Amino acid sequence: MDRPTRRSLLASGAAGLAAVAGCLAGSPDQRPTAEGTGxxxxxxxxxxxxxxxxxxxxxxxxxxxxxxxxxxxAFADGDAYLTERTGPLLRFDAATLRDGTDEPVETATTVLRGSELPDRTGPGEGGTLGVAIHPDYPDPRVVFVYYTAADDLRNRVVRYDVDADELTTVVDGIPAAKWHNGGRITVGPEGHLWVLTGDAREGARAQDPESLAGGVLRVTLEGEPAPDNPDFGAGADPRLYTVGHRNPQGISFTSDGEPLLAEHGPSARDEVSALRPGHNYGWNVSRGDGGIRYESYADNEAFTPPLVNTGEATWAPSGTTFYTGEAVPAWRNRLFVAGLRSQTLYAVTLSRDGGPDGGRRFGADWLDDRYTATAHEFYAGEYGRLRHVQQGPDGALYLLTSNRDGRVAQEFPKETDDRVVRVEPR
Known part of the structure; x- marks a missing residue:
């Protein structure tokens, strides 16, 4: 299998940690990996x-x-679709979001009520989560929604035809729990639907290619495995693109279509990774589950290291966007990551060598060296918990706060929370 290039591997102390981890998850040959083409x-x-x-x-x-x-x-053809975890799918006029500077918008069209999503429930971090839009929208006027269903407590992706008022299940049976539901969905540059799933609080599921938990799925718009998906072997689910994830909630694509993933770590150790088809990103062995916590992937050739591991610092990364707009030239070709517990927007610069000054550089030898990542912070503590960041058609960035989810501290929520904050050229 085509493995990522590495800097010189760390040797000091790694062998002992690898032996312990091997007892938990088997030898590297037993861990799920697959051949695949990027x-x-x-x-x-x-x-x-x-x-x-x-x-x-x-x-x-x-x-x-x-x-x-x-x-x-998500934006398309003048419309902006927004989910509220507590239930509905809303539609705004994108121009109103762009121009409503005097009085913030307080009304929207309710496209789907929570009660109209079959068996919908909302325990903990579950509920109405991701939204994606058909690449040919508005012909057809179709959107996709990821939500938690009470039927055996699972997560589900449905396809909604707005004009026909028809719901069709696209992906079902995704393990769910009160925490770690993943939930982000998007249509990638090749027209396939990408679905991020959490481990549903059972870390070993992320190392089981027969399970949809703790993985990145890539399916057709009808829910079938994408034609060139990697093969994880007999019994594996053919919808899997990568495995070994804990609770991924952010995916974006570079200008040439490379997928970048952001996921929550255990008590910090959050990660940003460049995804390679068929690769295993190490949870629940690397970074640990119950005390085995790697700072190095060096002796775990079955695992692909990340570009970013935050160590003891907590980002709690959720939604992301890779900025390709012209409105803010200084932000072009940077990855933006919304932080929940950190209450910060991170601008991550991906360089082939070095990186800009003034930020935190992730250059450890054991990290994936496809890029060197450097992170700069914006709006730390100003808006509270940030759930998502999305580039709009106008080139502005739109931030979603998450201050009424019961997990915020300090002076939030504010009277006007929760909000969409537009960041635009001055």
Whole structure:
């Protein structure tokens, strides 16, 4: 299998840790990996960002207020679809979000009520989560929704035809729990639907290719395995693209179609990874589950290391966007990551060598060296918990707060929470 390149591997102390981990998860040959072909060039065709993202001159303004735990946001053909974890799918006029600077928008069209999603429930982090839009929208006027169902407590992806008012199940039987439900969905550059699933609080599931838990799925818009998905072997679910994830909630694509994933770690140790088809990203052995916590993937050749591991610092990363707009040139070709517990928006610069000054550089020898990642912080503590960041058609960034989910501290929620905050050129 085509493995990521590595810097010189750390040897000190790694053998003992690997032996312990091997007892938990079997030898590297027994851990699920598969052959697969990437959909992105071996050498990136886009120009890495130069300078600092702090060179951008931007202003932030509230575009929508008084929401109930917004979770995801997607734009298409003048429409903006937004989910609230507490139930509904809403539709806004994208131009109103863009231009509503005097009085924040407080009304929207309810496209689907929570009660209209069959068996919908909302325990803990479950509920109405991800939304994605058909690539040919508005012909057909179809959206996809990821939500938690009470039927044996599972997560489900449905396809909703807005004009026909018809719901069709696309992916069902995704393990669910009060925590670790994943939930982000998006249509990738090749027109397939990508689905992020959590381990549902059972870490070993992420190492089981027969389970949909703790994985990244890639399916057709009808829910069938994407034609060139990797093969994880007999009994494996053919919808899997990668395995070994804990609770991924952010996926974006570089300008040449390479998928980048952000996921929650155990008590910090959050990660951002470049996804390779058929690879295993190590949970629940690397980073640990119950005390076995790696700082190095060096002696675990079955596992693919991340670009970013935050160590003892907590990002609690959720939604992401890879900025390709022209409105803020200093942000072009950078990955933006919304932080929940950290209450921070991170601008991650991916470079082939080095990176901009003034940020936190992730350059340890054991990390995946496809890129060197450097993170700069924005809006730390200003808006509370940030659930998602989405690039709009106008080139602005739209941030969703999550201050009414019962997990915020300090001075939040504010009277106008939850909100959509627009960040635009000043």
């Amino acid at each position: 959909s992105w060039p071996e050498t990136p065709t886009w120009e890495p960002a130069s300078g600092s993202p702090r060179d951008a001159e931007v202003a932030a303004v509230t575009a929508v207020r008084n929401l109930s735990v917004p979770w995801d946001l």
